[in-house]
Amino acid sequence: IYVYTFIFNLDPVLNGLAMLLAKVLMAVTSPIVGFISDRRPLISKLGARRSYIFIGGICLIISFSLIYVPFSFIDISDQLALFVYEAFFTGIFNISYNFVATPYQAMLPEISEPEERSEISIYENLFNGVGGGIGTVLSFLLPLIAENYNLFIVLINSFSALSALIFGLLVLFIKEGRRI
Numbered sequence: 329i330y331v332y333t334f335i336f337n338l339d340p341v342l343n344g345l346a347m348l349l350a351k352v353l354m355a356v357t358s359p360i361v362g363f364i365s366d367r368r369p370l371i372s373k374l375g376a377r378r379s380y381i382f383i384g385g386i387c388l389i390i391s392f393s394l395i396y397v398p399f400s401f402i403d404i405s406d407q408l409a410l411f412v413y414e415a416f417f418t419g420i421f422n423i424s425y426n427f428v429a430t431p432y433q434a435m436l437p438e439i440s441e442p443e444e445r446s447e448i449s450i451y452e453n454l455f456n457g458v459g460g461g462i463g464t465v466l467s468f469l470l471p472l473i474a475e476n477y478n479l480f481i482v483l484i485n486s487f488s489a490l491s492a493l494i495f496g497l498l499v500l501f502i503k504e505g506r507r508i
Contacts, residue, residue: 330470331396335477338410346415354422361426362434375504377431377438384427385495389488391420396484428495438504 329347332338338346361380371379395417402409433452440448466473474480 330467331474332410332414334471335474336398336404336410338414339407342407342411343414346411346418349415350418350422353419354426357423358426358430361423362430365431365434374499377435377504378499378502380427380431381495382499384424384431385491385499387420388424388428389492389495391417391424392491393484393488395421396481432498435502435504439502 329343332343332346333340365376365380367376369376369379370383374382395414398404398410398413402413404410436445436448436452473483
């Protein structure tokens with residue numbers, strides 16, 4: 329919201345509408361991704377859940393980076409084009425997030441024994457909380473970081489690279505089981 333309103337000068341109403349459309353798209357696609365990932369892998373060699381995490385992770389990383397560089401593709405003084413660009417890439421980002429998060433959560437019974445699930449869930453929630461906290465702090469620091477737009481882009485791309493590493497490790501090392 330901050331970047332599109334204060335850096336790219338998108339009308340705040342259009343900015344909010346773009347974010348709203350992306351969240352509605354996320355809400356609609358979440359159960360669809362869950363339903364499909366329960367039945368068919370995207371890449372059979374990776375397995376049902378890991379294939380969605382792999383493809384979703386790639387799309388998530390690319391869309392996250394592209395959200396912040398509309399000037400590379402469109403005239404950012406055109407409010408309609410900027411709105412469509414933001415809505416499209418935040419929509420892709422949210423759908424991609426579903427491709428990662430939904431199968432990841434559904435994978436828990438397939439990679440653990442019942443007595444381990446509480447502890448694993450604690451770790452999931454701990455790291456979600458830490459990530460959310462870091463994201464919140466960075467959001468409040470965004471006006472300071474975004475003053476130097478080159479630094480901002482470096483940080484966005486660094487975060488994307490870190491995400492690629494983490495998704496890659498997840499896909500490589502977590503083995504899905506057959507039990508449910």
